[in-house]
Amino acid sequence: MLKWKKNDIYFVMAVAAIALCLICQRFMFSKEGARVVVQRDGKTVGTYSLAEEERLVFTSEDGGKNVLAIRDGKAYMETADCPDKLCVKQGAIGREGESIICLPHKLVIQVTGGEDREADAVAMLQN
């Protein structure tokens, strides 16, 4: 029963290859981020610079509260009243593309790039 079969190996290699590609791609394009974008339910609530020191409180419609702290170029969820506290456990983020996600409150905090290139690109596409 505990014998490996041919397709097992192929499956493991395929998944490992995909994961490695994703990781490589991440490391190649990952830079220190400059600001965090806070979104709730897909809509942007606010954009904050990582260079500043701040404590921000986000309250969702059903009363859920998240406290986001920004310090030393990193952002982290200080406290939250969601049941699992996963967003607090996710720790500090500061590199481009990293994010903190609080699923119960549908809150996403994401680090974006240094220059305004991305914002420009979005603006260009919209015009």
Next chain:
Amino acid sequence: MKKKTAYMGLFLAFALILSYVESLIPFYFGVPGVKLGLANLAVLLALYRYGWKEALMLNIMRVFLSGFLFGNLFVIMYSLAGAVCSFLVMCLFKRMKNFSLMGVSMAGGVFHNIGQILVAYFVTKTAGVVFYLPILLGAGMATGLMIGLIAGNVMKYLGKGKAEER
């Protein structure tokens, strides 16, 4: 036939105990969605012992029951997506002959996480959740391998035959 009902009840109880044990373990990798997937052990055993219909029933029942017992509606939705996604793939892989129990279990672990990522994507509507994909893929394989190995050993002692159920 009647005994099978009793055995299915045992399997469901087993799955619920595993879910409970899992909810007790403060096991956290730093990434949302990474879990041991212990309950999948019961599903895997049922899948190999009885078949997909029984295993599917067991899977859905345990998601709802453990969700109401240890979680909330949100948890149910989240874990149902993972459970269904992983279950479909496990059935498919089991049917394709060249996969062993570990392969099936690993595929289940990986696709469980893919299903949860998809839910996270639809809930938050942010592509950022994909950031965790490589870690979740690796974690799904590791936990799937572990569960597969355990299931293989358990099956040795359970026996594949249904002699005791006649």
